[in-house]
Amino acid sequence: MSTSAASAEPLLEVQDLATHFRVGGGFLRPARQVVRAVDGVSFSMQQGQTLGLVGESGCGKSTLGRTILRLIEPTAGSLRFEGRDITALSQAELRPLRRRMQIIFQDPYGSLNPRMTVRAAVGEAMRVHKLVSSRSEEEQRVAALLERVGLRPELMSRYPHEFSGGQRQRIGIARALAVEPRFIVADEPVSALDVSIQAQIVNLLMDLQDELGLSYLFVAHDLKVVEHVSHRVAVMYLGRIVEILPKREIAEGARHPYTQALRSAIPELDPKKRRTRTLLHGDVPSPIDPPAGCSFHPRCPIAEKGLCDRERPLLRQFGSDHFVACHLADRAERTANAGAGAAVLPAPGPV
C-alpha cells in the first residue's frame, strides 16, 4: 500500500519492511527467540519533505531508519530509492548510493573519531567519494561547510572533545552534508541537547532543507519536536506504523488512540486549546512476544474485547494523505478521552 497521496515519483518507497533479530542463543546453541523490531512497515516520501517518525523508546524507529539505509539488513520487504530497488544490492553496489543517503546520529561524539580533527572527519567522506581533487580544495570545502552549519572555519584543526554538544552536532551535520546527499535519516538528532540548543539545531536543519532541497526522515520520541519540523508524521508502536498523517492534522485530526495520547501529553500554553491528558497504563510490551490482534490493545482506553485482541488492524486511508491502523478509527466522534476505562489527568498548565 502506498501511503503518500502525492503524484510525483517518490524519493523513497518502503514496502512491508521487516527487521527481526534472533536472540537468546549461546555458544553452539541456536537462537531461541525473535525480536520483531520492525514488523511490516510501508510508506513513501517525496523529495524535499520531512517525514517525522515518532514513538516511545524501543518501538523500532531507529532500527527502521538504519534498515532503510541498509546499515542493518532487512529480514523482509523492499526498499526503493530514486526509483531503484536497493533491497538486494551488495554493499559494493550500494557504495555510490551512500553519498545520497546519509545519517545524523543522536550522539555525534560517539560517531566522530576522537583522534581525527574536524577537518579530517568532514573531509574524509569527500575523499572517499572523490569529490575533491586536492588538499586545498578539500580544505576550502570543509571551511565553507563549517561556516554553513554555524561554526568558525578556523576551528577545523581542533578535535571533537574541544566542542560542546551542540557544536558537535553541527560537525555531524557538516559531515553528512560533505557528500551532497538528497536524503538524511536524522536519528534523534536533538534528544541529547539542551532545549535552547535543540531549537537552534532544528532551525538549522530546516534552513538547510529549504536551501538544498533535502529530504529528512526525522526520528524522535518527542512529538512536539517532530510536529514542528515535519511535513508528515508517522507514529510507530511496537515495530509497526499505526498512523501517518499531515502535520496540520495532528492537533485535531489524529484518529489513533496512541497518537491522541502522545498529543495530549504536549503542554498547551493557550488555555482555550488545553485538553484533558490521556494516561497510558503499563509499559510497551516486548517485541519478542507482541500481543495478539492490535498490539496496542492492552493499553488502549477504547479497546473492544473480541475484536481488538484478536484481529490485527491494517492501515486504512482516511482523507487524501492520512492512514490509520485501528478498527475503530472511523468513529469520528471518538476523542482521546472517550470510552470506558480511559484514564485521564488534568492538562498540564503553562511551563
Ligand code: SF4
Ligand atoms: Fe485501540 Fe482497538 Fe484501535 Fe487497537 S484497534 S488502537 S486496541 S481501538
